[in-house]
Amino acid sequence: MTAEPCWTAALLVNRDGQYLLHLRDAHKPINDAGMWSLPGGAREGDETLEEAVARELLEETGLVVDGLTRFTVVDDTMQVFLGRWDGDPSRLPVTEGIMFAFFDAATTARLTIAPWVAEVLARHRAERAERPPRGHGQGAVAHVVGVHLHLERDGKVLLGLRHPESPFAPSQHHFLAGHCEQESAVACLIREAREEAGLVIEAADVELVHTVHVVDAPGAPPRLQLVFRARRWAGEPRVLEPDACLGWGWWPLDALPDPMVGYARAALDGIREGRPYTELGWD
Structure with missing residues (x-):
């Protein structure tokens, strides 16, 4: 069995297909000194690769990027994750190195760029180029289906604060949610409500109130996020999965917490x- 890589990096691509690169300090004994590289770093302790890359991104850029997916492994030691980010790199805090900037593929060829990063960018460009044009019946891909519980009481909505070490949306507020397994969406919702918060919900009391069709990055798996309202339920929300959620709270719809998972906020607006x-x- 091959050991998992001990290093992680994040390849962030914006809507224009540009790559976010990090200019490393030239006068320190560090990897990729004086070169353009990718944010990332080594795993610590018992971290998963997903936890490590999320922590490194937060430490180096201040970003929390939802939906990072495993893209490629370099030299058996570096797991590169792919994600989408469309912000302004000049506004990022620079805790290490010199600066962040977006570059298109043509410009990266003229930069002093870390060799392994050049290899990663070449793989990404090749993968995009190899995708065949889509015709009728072609290009179908599997979608991840997520279910989300929308509970309202006295003009307030139930949201949970994600654990800071959660691989998804650490330290952000979110619906009670989960991914469908071999089950219907409503069955998944009922199971997740019971397992995560001790709430009892009947299928007859559930209605679909919003759908978000989201893709987090070019080439990432598309996701259908289904938001269901429960008209009635039994029990008060309790923290039953403390490694995922620190606590449940009722928030006014006109004063939602920040930070909050982006598509959850968009769903509530809808x-x-x-x-x-x-x-x-x-x-």
Whole structure:
């Protein structure tokens, strides 16, 4: 059995296909000194690769990027994750190195760039170029289906604060949520409500109130995020998975907490405006 890599890095691509690169300090005894590289670093302790890359991104850029997916492994030691980010790199805090900037593929060829990073960018460009044009019946891909519980009481909505070491959306507020297994979406919702918060919900009391069709990065798996309202339920929310959620709270709809998972906030905006559907991340 091959050991997992001990290093991680994040390849962030914006809507224009540009790559976020990090200029490393030239006068320190560090890897990739004086070169453009990718944010990332080594795993610590018992961290998973997902936890390590999320921590390194937060430490080096201040970013929390949802939906990072494993892209490629370099020299059996570096796991590179792929993600989408469309912000302004000049506004990022520079805790290490010199600066961050977006570059298109043509410009990266003229930079002093770490060799392993050049290899990663070449792989990404080759993968995009190899995708065949889509015709009728072609290009179908599997979608990840997520379910989300929308509970309202006295004009407030139930949200949970994610654990700071969670691989998904650390230290952000989110719906009670989960991914469908071999089950219907409503069955998944009922199971997750019971397992995560001790709430008892009946299928007859559930209605679909919003759908978010989201893709987090070019080439990342598309996701259908289904938001269900429960008209009735039994029990008070309790923290039953403390490694994922620190606590549950009821938040006014006009004073939602920050930070909050982006598509969850978009879904609540859609529900308030009476819209059944939102798209995020699609060009």
